[in-house]
Amino acid sequence: YPDHLWHNGERVEAGNRVFSAHQKIKSAPASAEGWDRFQGQTYAPDLFIERAEDFIRANADQPFFLYYPSAIPHVALQVPDEDLEAYPTTWDEQPYLGNKGYLPHPRPRAAYAAMITHLDAEVGRLMKVIAEEGLSDNTLFIFTSDNGPSYAGGSDSKFFGSAGQLRGLKGSLYEGGLRVPLIAHWPGTVPAGTASERVCAFQDFLPTLCSLAGADYPEGLDGVDLSGTLRGFGTPRMPQRPPLYWE
Numbered sequence: 001y002p003d004h005l006w007h008n009g010e011r012v013e014a015g016n017r018v019f020s021a022h023q024k025i026k027s028a029p030a031s032a033e034g035w036d037r038f039q040g041q042t043y044a045p046d047l048f049i050e051r052a053e054d055f056i057r058a059n060a061d062q063p064f065f066l067y068y069p070s071a072i073p074h075v076a077l078q079v080p081d082e083d084l085e086a087y088p089t090t091w092d093e094q095p096y097l098g099n100k101g102y103l104p105h106p107r108p109r110a111a112y113a114a115m116i117t118h119l120d121a122e123v124g125r126l127m128k129v130i131a132e133e134g135l136s137d138n139t140l141f142i143f144t145s146d147n148g149p150s151y152a153g154g155s156d157s158k159f160f161g162s163a164g165q166l167r168g169l170k171g172s173l174y175e176g177g178l179r180v181p182l183i184a185h186w187p188g189t190v191p192a193g194t195a196s197e198r199v200c201a202f203q204d205f206l207p208t209l210c211s212l213a214g215a216d217y218p219e220g221l222d223g224v225d226l227s228g229t230l231r232g233f234g235t236p237r238m239p240q241r242p243p244l245y246w247e
Contacts, residue, residue, distance in 0.1 A: 001040025075153025
């Protein structure tokens with residue numbers, strides 16, 4: 001709930017009041033109204049998805065690339081109250097008081113789950129617009145994350161089993177911090193219901209997307225072209241990639 005956003009260098013007022021992004025409280029407010037000071041009226045992700053829908057409609061008659069970095073799920077735990085209703089109150093025996101940064105929340109586990117549900121709905125909205133424009137069979141969707149599950153701001157990755165059997169969380173160099181799911185959806189091109197063991201990273205997307213678009217890309221990139229995997233050729237015909245290394 002920021003008070004403003006930026007669009008191509010232009011300030012856009014969001015209509016929310018200004019308040020500190022990191023706050024701690026000693027005890028939970030006695031009423032629901034006491035929690036309202038950590039909320040706002042205009043939910044920024046809703047503004048983002050509206051702009052994305054408009055972009056697709058405006059460019060439906062030509063090739064386009066949409067990078068949609070949603071702000072959710074992410075701490076601070078903030079989500080419209082109606083989204084919380086899908087999750088049981090029994091999940092949250094204790095409120096989050098801000099002791100691990102960001103903002104307090106009365107139902108931290110439900111809030112985090114609700115943020116993910118809100119993101120799911122955003123993806124559905126994008127796919128619906130694509131379908132309405134008749135582009136479903138000619139559009140590649142790639143859905144992934146920038147890091148493993150979080151430990152901060154009241155999130156509870158242990159409760160949700162967010163890292164599965166992997167060790168570590170966001171910010172860690174163990175696989176739990178680095179390894180994330182990737183979903184690719186392209187009817188008629190990406191084989192449905194299949195999984196690839198191909199190891200990749202974000203540096204691979206520039207050459208991959210350029211290759212799929214028929215565009216040139218610079219030599220000497222750290223990334224490798226994954227278009228063969230996406231087209232279902234399988235890993236044997238793909239180029240060998242250098243080791244992935246972080247520090």
